[in-house]
Amino acid sequence: MADQHATSTAQTWTHRWTFVLAAAGSAIGLGNLWKFPYMAGMNGGGAFVIAYLVCIALIGIPIMMAEAALGRHGRHSPINSMRELAREADAGRAWGLVGWVGALSGFIILSFYSVVAGWSLSYTVDMFAGSFQGMSAEQVGQSFDALTADPVRMTVWHAVFIVLTGFVIARGVHKGLESSVRVMMPGLFILLLLLLGYSVMESGKFMEGVRFMFSFHPEDLTTEALLSAMGHSFFTLSLGMGAIMAYGAYMPKKASIARTIGAVAALDTVIALVAGLAIFPLVFAQGMEPSGGPGLLFVSLTSVFASLPGGQFIGGLFFLLVALAALSSSISMVEPVVAWIIERFPVNRVSATVVYSLVVWLFGIGSVLSFNEWAGEEYQMFGMTFFELMDYLTANITLPLGGLLIAIFAGWIMKRSHIFKEMNLSTLHFNIWRALCRVIAPAAVVVIFVSNITG
Ligand code: PFF
Ligand code: NA
Numbered sequence: 001m002a003d004q005h006a007t008s009t010a011q012t013w014t015h016r017w018t019f020v021l022a023a024a025g026s027a028i029g030l031g032n033l034w035k036f037p038y039m040a041g042m043n044g045g046g047a048f049v050i051a052y053l054v055c056i057a058l059i060g061i062p063i064m065m066a067e068a069a070l071g072r073h074g075r076h077s078p079i080n081s082m083r084e085l086a087r088e089a090d091a092g093r094a095w096g097l098v099g100w101v102g103a104l105s106g107f108i109i110l111s112f113y114s115v116v117a118g119w120s121l122s123y124t125v126d127m128f129a130g131s132f133q134g135m136s137a138e139q140v141g142q143s144f145d146a147l148t149a150d151p152v153r154m155t156v157w158h159a160v161f162i163v164l165t166g167f168v169i170a171r172g173v174h175k176g177l178e179s180s181v182r183v184m185m186p187g188l189f190i191l192l193l194l195l196l197g198y199s200v201m202e203s204g205k206f207m208e209g210v211r212f213m214f215s216f217h218p219e220d221l222t223t224e225a226l227l228s229a230m231g232h233s234f235f236t237l238s239l240g241m242g243a244i245m246a247y248g249a250y251m252p253k254k255a256s257i258a259r260t261i262g263a264v265a266a267l268d269t270v271i272a273l274v275a276g277l278a279i280f281p282l283v284f285a286q287g288m289e290p291s292g293g294p295g296l297l298f299v300s301l302t303s304v305f306a307s308l309p310g311g312q313f314i315g316g317l318f319f320l321l322v323a324l325a326a327l328s329s330s331i332s333m334v335e336p337v338v339a340w341i342i343e344r345f346p347v348n349r350v351s352a353t354v355v356y357s358l359v360v361w362l363f364g365i366g367s368v369l370s371f372n373e374w375a376g377e378e379y380q381m382f383g384m385t386f387f388e389l390m391d392y393l394t395a396n397i398t399l400p401l402g403g404l405l406i407a408i409f410a411g412w413i414m415k416r417s418h419i420f421k422e423m424n425l426s427t428l429h430f431n432i433w434r435a436l437c438r439v440i441a442p443a444a445v446v447v448i449f450v451s452n453i454t455g
Contacts, residue, residue, distance in 0.1 A: 018178050019251045023068075023264045025181040025328030026243050028188075030116055031236040032272040033322055034297045037279045041290035043228055044220030045212040049276070051221060051229035056269055059444050060233040062436035063403045064244055065261045066410035069422040071248025072257070073414075077339035078102055078242030081249065082409075091413045098405045102242035103340070105398040106333040109241070111364035112390050113333070114165070116294070117326035118157030120319045122147060123298060128316035132306040137286040140303045144295045148371035155368050159361055161323070165330045166357035170350045173335050181328050188321040191314070192271065195278040198304065209280035212290060213273075223451045230448050231395035236268055240402030243332040246339060257423055258433070297322075334360075366390070396452075404445045411438035 040048045074081025079099030086095035126132060132140060147153060168177065200206045234240045251260070275297075282300040283290050290296075305315030334356065341352040366374070370387035381389055410419055411434060423430055 018174070019247060019255065020260055020264060021178055021181040021185075022173075022247045022250075022328075022332070023238075023244060023260070024185065024267055025177060025325075026238040026247065026332035027236065027264055027268040027329075028185065028271050029325045029329030030113060030120075030322070031232070031329070032268060033275045033325065034116060034120075034294070036232065036236065036272040037276050038292070038294055038296040039228055039232055040213065040276055041280075041283070041296055042293065043222075043225040044217065045280075045290065046215045047217055047220035048225050048229050049213050049273075050216050051226055052233055053269070055230045055233035055444075056237070056265060058436060059230065059403070059441045060237045060239060061261060061265050062433055062441050063234075063239055063407050064237050064265060065257050065423070065433060066437050067239060067242075067244040067403075067406050068248035068251060068257050068261055069419060070406065070410060070414075071245035072251045072253070073418060073422055074245070075249045077343055078245040078336045079340045080343055081245060085409070085414065088418075089413050089415060091409075095405075095409060095413070098402060098409065099242060099336075099340070101398055101402045101405070102240065102245075103337045105241035105394050105402060106243070106337055107360060107363070108390050108398070109235075109394050110162075110165075110330055110333045110360050112367040112387055113326065113330055114161045114360070114364050115154060115158045115367045115387070117161040117323055117330065118154060118159075119147065119298060120322040120326060121160055122153065122157045123302065124316055124319040124323055127302070127305065127312055127319055130312045132302055132315070133312055135303070135306045137288075137299075137303040140306055141288075141295070141299050144299050144302075148295070151365075151368050151372050154371070155365060158364055158368060161326070161330070162357050162361045162364070164327055165334060166353045168327070168331050169334050169338055169357075170353040172349070173331060177328060177331060180324060184321055184324040184328065187317075188325055189271070189274075191318050191321060192274045192278060194314075195301065195304075195318075196274055199278045199281040203281035203285040205281040205284040208284045209277060212280050212284075213276050223448070227396050227448050227452045230445065231397075231400060234399035234403055235395045236272060237265060238329065238332055240399035240404075240406065241333070242336040242402075245406075246336040247332065258425055258429070400445050400449070404442055407437045407441045407445075411442075 070085060071078070071081060074085045076084060077099075079096060082099045083093065083096045086093060132143070135143070199209065203209075238244055251257075279297060279300050280290060282304060283296065286300060286303055288296070288300060292299075301318065302315065305311035305318070308314070334353070338349065338352050338356060341347065341356070342349055367387040367390060370385035374386060379385065384392060420430055423433060425433065
């Protein structure tokens with residue numbers, strides 16, 4: 001996709017696998033490795049995990065299928081696709097709003113995602129340099145705190161990550177993405193399995209980890225935990241903001257949406273569960289609190305790498321793969337917006353990317369400061385730091401809202417014959433999908449929203 005207009009034309013990706021790789025690259029990222037474990041830890045473990053799995057099945061997958069179908073049918077950047085689709089269905093222009101909500105989500109998510117991805121870059125370098133070798137678990141925890149206490153160091157790594165993202169976007173997404181995802185994904189999976197093996201054999205707390213993750217205590221299922229679980233199912237599948245819609249535009253007409261999306265969602269879920277199963281036993285073995293928050297991944301694993309001979313190389317490689325997984329996700333947050341800017345305004349891809357990256361980076365500094373200068377209560381809103389608020393706003397509000405609108409559009413507004421053709425399912429399977437998309441998913445989102453406001 002060297003030429004800048006390729007995003008808006010109807011070309012389909014040449015390789016059959018490219019859509020799967022791009023969608024998996026988008027879905028699998030910090031959401032699985034960093035966010036899922038600490039969210040589960042903060043929301044009582046099993047109750048959260050089980051609610052999350054139910055949300056993936058009943059809300060996430062049907063909406064993800066809808067989003068891919070809308071993208072393939074619309075074949076433009078999400079904002080323009082939604083306009084086209086609305087015109088085709090004789091619906092109002094207001095549906096273009098879906099694209100806007102998505103662009104807003106993408107902007108906000110990237111601003112803090114990049115800060116956390118910056119942590120993994122920082123850990124990659126320090127790990128390879130051997131800085132952690134021989135540290136005790138406590139010292140590893142202190143060095144994480146030292147990183148988050150240092151706004152300059154964080155801002156620099158945040159800048160490095162944004163530049164990396166902008167670089168891939170400016171060159172055009174196809175070139176780098178496919179081959180890097182092809183290498184990164186299996187590498188990440190193998191390292192996670194090794195870590196899981198270590199947890200099983202060496203932590204002495206494996207069953208405690210399993211019990212924490214899967215034993216369901218209904219009293220832990222507060223409406224807030226439920227909202228977090230639903231929000232996370234959107235976040236982890238990259239739903240409700242146009243990423244899947246943008247990539248869907250390149251999906252070959254013949255490819256089965258149900259099968260492809262099913263595979264991506266399954267992969268995403270497995271990676272999150274394996275990450276959790278590897279991490280929680282270590283958390284217990286090291287006497288950490290599962291509810292310790294955003295440092296969970298970094299501290300629990302680094303302690304292990306620090307204690308193993310050669311751990312600095314395995315650890316360095318691991319955090320490098322985490323950063324790459326974050327990169328293939330961050331690309332998918334930017335691409336829909338940049339594609340739209342190029343379609344809409346007379347600017348080229350490079351200048352659109354440079355300006356957009358700069359604005360995101362500046363906004364992200366708010367999240368950097370949330371861990372130090374602005375950590376105090378006087379800087380909080382609704383009891384949250386800027387970083388927490390941005391995360392809450394997107395995962396729990398704008399992504400589910402975007403997803404809700406997409407479900408309603410695909411289920412109620414778009415002509416049945418059109419969506420039927422896109423889905424290419426047997427009538428029975430199509431009807432099951434449609435019932436989920438028309439009724440179950442929207443109702444669930446609304447009920448969870450409402451109970452949170454009233455509860
Ligand atoms: N799904 C990504 C993850 O789990 O890390 C995060 C993400 C990517 C969210 C793209 C939203 C998005 F559009
Ligand atoms: Na994910």
